[in-house]
Amino acid sequence: MTLDQTLLQACSRLGLKVPSPSKPVGVYRPMVVSGNFAYLSGQLSKDADGKLMVGKVGKDLTVEEGKKAAQLAALQATSLIHGEVGLDRVEQVVRLVGFVQSAENFYGQSDVINGASEFIVEILGEKGRHARTSIGVVSLPLNAAVELELTLRLR
């Protein structure tokens, strides 16, 4: 079974639709491949129908809801890779930065971003196990709860 099939199966099991990659809302690219590296544009917490999970975690959303938002953003990321180069070309997800739209006194960003890391490792296995930085920020585009930035090594 290819990793791309793994993605489809996992989504089916989780009741998630595989989204079409988001179109950039400006003169940038969803993903740049250069040498052995691929750089993804920021992926928001959005489902396959384009519906965003919005709000600040710790105020409008619980940790569990934030985790779900992080999973959706990770699904956006993996779907983008699936559509652009195919998941089987990934040698390693080397780096993930997770930005969580956070209440001023919310400090559970690691718990929230686990929702993204767990999804990516479920699909890609060891190749998905990344270095990670979790950050709480005051606001994100379109009021999204979570935004992810990923860098990949390709084979």
Next chain:
Amino acid sequence: MTLDQTLLQACSRLGLKVPSPSKPVGVYRPMVVSGNFAYLSGQLSKDADGKLMVGKVGKDLTVEEGKKAAQLAALQATSLIHGEVGLDRVEQVVRLVGFVQSAENFYGQSDVINGASEFIVEILGEKGRHARTSIGVVSLPLNAAVELELTLRLR
């Protein structure tokens, strides 16, 4: 015409002076070249005379003013590349992260960072078309409205 000349012409047309690269205010480097990659230090929304565009977008500044701030930060970035290695050595701007100093309820970071993306693509064409992440943050050094982080692939 070289890309470095394109920068000078675009600035002249836009009424912008090409800034001298900012000096680091610490023991770091404005730009590190390593292998085929170049990493730029954070570039602030500052004009050629060193005057910063300050304030939080959505509170002290409008989206249009934020976009102008992003353009200034992109001008700082391109001027730095121009001064350090020359724009013609850029193979691809692979990655841009745009941090927008934002009011708590401002969600238009993508619109603001378009001011940077559009300037970079105007100067570098397809080579300037990057993967992008836009983030809203509570505060930036010196109260700058925008800060940009770029990674480049060099030829």
Next chain:
Amino acid sequence: MTLDQTLLQACSRLGLKVPSPSKPVGVYRPMVVSGNFAYLSGQLSKDADGKLMVGKVGKDLTVEEGKKAAQLAALQATSLIHGEVGLDRVEQVVRLVGFVQSAENFYGQSDVINGASEFIVEILGEKGRHARTSIGVVSLPLNAAVELELTLRLR
């Protein structure tokens, strides 16, 4: 003298204990090595006993305290490199992003992150001199005052 010995000596002189690397609190890795690059997970302002420096700089902590927090996070980072690959394998610290948990009206992030840059350059010399981005954010995991993200070129 190896760089790893330099780290031990500097810590001894500064009265700092060399920490054991933090365990990830999720399915990610403390550091990913891929090709000639190494990517570190976010390093928090934590001492060798695991005690975090917490609070927002400009409100709960002074600039000097923030600088000390940045030094601790840099000590975490260098100790991690020391433990994973050895500091002598570092060809260049190419990139450092410093996130400072900040009061809304605190704009001295560069001063704070100098505490990290100075420590890294003290240990690694020119190889430690990085491109740098300093950002103020509303909150960080576990209420940490500072979080650092580093990318290295290895020999």
